[in-house]
Amino acid sequence: MAAMALLVLTGAAPKPGRPAAEPAGPVVAVRVTIETVLVDRRGTQSVGTDVADIFSGSSGVLKKTATLLSRNGGEAREMVEMTARLSPTLAPDGGCALRIETETRSVLAGAKAGARPRPPDRVRAAIVLKPYEEKLVEAYSSGVTQGKIAFRVRCGAAESDTGSETQFVDFVLDVSRGDGDKDPKPLKSNRLRALIGHEASNHFSFNVTLDPDSAGAKRYRKEEVEVSLTPVLISGGRLQVDVALQGELSTVTAGDAPSSHPISRRDTLVLSPGQAGSLDIDVHSSGDAEGWQRVRYRLGFTAAF
Numbered sequence: 477m478a479a480m481a482l483l484v485l486t487g488a489a490p491k492p493g494r495p496a497a498e499p500a501g502p503v504v505a506v507r508v509t510i511e512t513v514l515v516d517r518r519g520t521q522s523v524g525t526d527v528a529d530i531f532s533g534s535s536g537v538l539k540k541t542a543t544l545l546s547r548n549g550g551e552a553r554e555m556v557e558m559t560a561r562l563s564p565t566l567a568p569d570g571g572c573a574l575r576i577e578t579e580t581r582s583v584l585a586g587a588k589a590g591a592r593p594r595p596p597d598r599v600r601a602a603i604v605l606k607p608y609e610e611k612l613v614e615a616y617s618s619g620v621t622q623g624k625i626a627f628r629v630r631c632g633a634a635e636s637d638t639g640s641e642t643q644f645v646d647f648v649l650d651v652s653r654g655d656g657d658k659d660p661k662p663l664k665s666n667r668l669r670a671l672i673g674h675e676a677s678n679h680f681s682f683n684v685t686l687d688p689d690s691a692g693a694k695r696y697r698k699e700e701v702e703v704s705l706t707p708v709l710i711s712g713g714r715l716q717v718d719v720a721l722q723g724e725l726s727t728v729t730a731g732d733a734p735s736s737h738p739i740s741r742r743d744t745l746v747l748s749p750g751q752a753g754s755l756d757i758d759v760h761s762s763g764d765a766e767g768w769q770r771v772r773y774r775l776g777f778t779a780a781f
Contacts, residue, residue: 504744505529505634505711506564506572510538513612516623517545528562529634529711531746536562536712544623553585554621564631570607572631576600580616580625607632634716636673636708643672643781645707645715650776651680653699660756660774670707677704686727686767695729697768701739703775715779717745717753725759727766735766745777753777 511525523542530536538560546552563575580597601613609630616625647668652660663682670676681700689695701723708716721741726734737759745753757773 503532503746504566505531505709505716506566506631507634508536508562508564508572508574508629508631510560510562511628512540512542513626513628514542514544514623515626516621517547529709530562530564531711531714531716532565534563534712538562540625542625544618544621544625546620547622550621552621554618554623555583555585556616556618556625557581558616558625560615560627566633567604570632571605571609573602573604574629574631575602576613576615576627576629578615582618584620603629605629605631634709634711636706643710645670645672645717646780647676647705648776648778649678649703649705650778652774652776653682654772654774655768656770658772660772668705670705672707672709675704675706677702679703684768689729689765689767693730693732695727695767697766697771698726698728698734699771700724701773705777707779707781710781713748715747715749715781717747717777717779719743719745719755719775719777721755721757721775725771727761727768735762737761747777747779749780750778 507527507529509525509527512523514521514523526538528536540558540560542556544554544556558578558580560576560578565573567573578599597616599615603611603613605611611629613627613629614624615627618624647670648665649668650665651663653663654660664680666678668676668678679700679702681698684697684699686695686697701721704720706718708718719742721739723739725737725739728734739757739759741757743755747753754777755775757775759771761768761770
């Protein structure tokens, strides 16, 4: 009897009091690939491969059913129902730490009359995988049929599959700015739309009048920033977004070359629908001679998908 599989993403955080898998990594999606291998009287066979993108610190649930045939010549047939909870954490090198907890329930056919139902069998395993590395993890071993079920596992950073994703994401980008130690105040709000795996960008620029320099010449601060948003994937009701910022702040004075301060930053956000995420950017001048000390930007992001 062939095994059937159902993969369900829960998006749930680890249970209170239970430490996360090590080593700790960024909160981005981990692509986990699990091949289920069955060993019984028929030999060794693969009964399916499941792939899921699961955010670090969250869980995925894999459900399998299968029938194990006795390996000792008897007529016993064991119907197995297995639930595996997968909790990955992405490692800095691109591999991952993966915690697997399985609970297996079984019913025997062809066993001796009056045999009592077996209690659930529970197995816990914690493994660390290098990029592109595979490991075999035993998930269930039957004392009645001598059959076994194992998982062949590999994992790594999830990437957007632009060939299969056709979903659009709508963003609201809010821009706030503050001079010196003042709290940023709202400046503008724009709406953007991007297809999964594709980029949407918004360019904003401002000219801010400054006090004249020591010679009395007029001057101003020119601010230009481009924000690019790339929705990477959706998993467990949450969205992973790559954010890139490029730009510069320049002090422009009549008769002198502009004094430039480049801005370059990349970051990753994980957003739920309607949830606001934000990034703060600080830019400092080269000193009092420019007529300003510090500019603070706060970029707010809200996504609908």
